[in-house]
Amino acid sequence: MYHMNPTAEQTSFRAIAVVALLFSVGMIATAPAASAQAGNNSTIALDNQTSNGTTVTIESVTLPEGGFISVHNESLTPPQNETIGSIIGVTDYLDAGTHRDLEVVLDRPISHNQTVIAKAARDTNGNQTFDVRRSQGFQDTAYSSNGSAVTDRATIQIQNATSFANNSTVTLRNQSTAGTNVTVRSVTVPEGGFVVIHGSALLPPKNQTIDSIRGISGYLDPGVHQNITVELNETIDENTTLIAAPYRDTNNNQTFEYAASEGANDTPYRPNGSSALISQANVSINESARESLQSDTESSGGNANASASSGPQMLELLVLAAVLVGVYLYLKVT
Incomplete structure (x- = not known):
């Protein structure tokens, strides 16, 4: 039987194919190991x-x-x-x-x-x-x-220990915004709770404690919190007065239920038994920020899914490409 000796070109192709296959196998084998090793070096x-x-x-x-x-x-x-x-x-x-x-x-x-x-x-x-x-x-x-x-x-x-009163405090400063959120400068909730943003209907003569709610923070642990961004339930379209008020978590479930309970649960902090603690500020609309937000929202709709999915798939695509190259070169010379 006659046997054809491989040419130099065939030998080179086979070597490249073997290297490509080994590379793909190596990527599969070493990637998880590297991740596991990194997790142990904290x-x-x-x-x-x-x-x-x-x-x-x-x-x-x-x-x-x-x-x-x-x-x-x-x-x-x-x-x-x-x-x-x-x-x-x-x-x-x-x-x-x-x-x-x-x-x-x-x-x-x-x-x-x-x-x-x-x-x-x-x-x-x-x-x-x-x-x-x-x-x-x-x-x-x-x-x-x-x-x-x-x-x-x-x-x-x-040294020079800071004294912390048991009373709650809250500070909301004048600010400009795109209309979707406001920032509370600081709030102290000695027993934990929430900071709630109200519209001006909270104030006399309306005194609407529930219908005036415009936004609610997440649960806040006991202590002092600064620069808390509160998302508004509805976007504001014009300059307005907003009020920040700290509320307790009276039933300890870390969910704000003042409105749902019609004022029975998660009541406002009232220092020394006085009226509810509030801080009000003028909030103006920043048109540039609003236009930028709208532009980002429109452009991110089509890009977000692609960006989110492309990262995790990159390794798989590289491995697949290496395997295909290896198979192609191997078949070409056999």
Whole structure:
């Protein structure tokens, strides 16, 4: 039987085909491994420090997949092991990577020297919101190393402690907006609750406490909150007066039910038993911001789906292309 020896060109094609196939297999095999390895390299460093009791500074933290830093009091540790009730402060969402000198504003300020614990947490549901409390610990779980949560502890020495009154406070400043939301400069809710935006019908002589509601924040943990953006139920089309008011969460379900209960639940904070606490401001319409918002909304309709779907599919497309090239070259020379 006659056997044809492969030409140099055929040999080259076969080599290229083998390399392409190996490349595609390598991408499939190594991508998950790299992700798993990255998840095990979280670190956190918290040094002893002085504070007025309202903030804690994290020296450094590495979050391979992004997430949050939660600060806990000593009830996190045995015998109490309060993973949720011990939380006294949380960072905003942090991108993947290393972060240094992070100042964490405490939701529950501390007034005496004590040990606190900083914990690195994942963003397990990818919504960039810390959901440990609301999910009862099932979401945004801690990074782990050797089977233990990634944490560090330090002693906080209190100097010039800030005094926090039990009374609620709220500040709404004059501002311009596209008409879809307003920003509350600050609010203090000692027992947790909500900040609600009302229209001018809240004021005398109408005094409409329910029908005047224009927007409601999400649930706010006990403490001081700043720069809270409240989405409005309906877009405002002209300059107007809006009022911000803090409300309690009287039934502790973290859902605003003042209107649904016709005023029976989630009542307003009333310092010293006085009338409801409010802050009013003039809100003007920024036409440039509105036009920009409308333009972004129209243009994002067609692009959003494409952008959202293209990212996750990129790896699969590269692998498929490599496989097809390998098969094509192999068939060509056989």
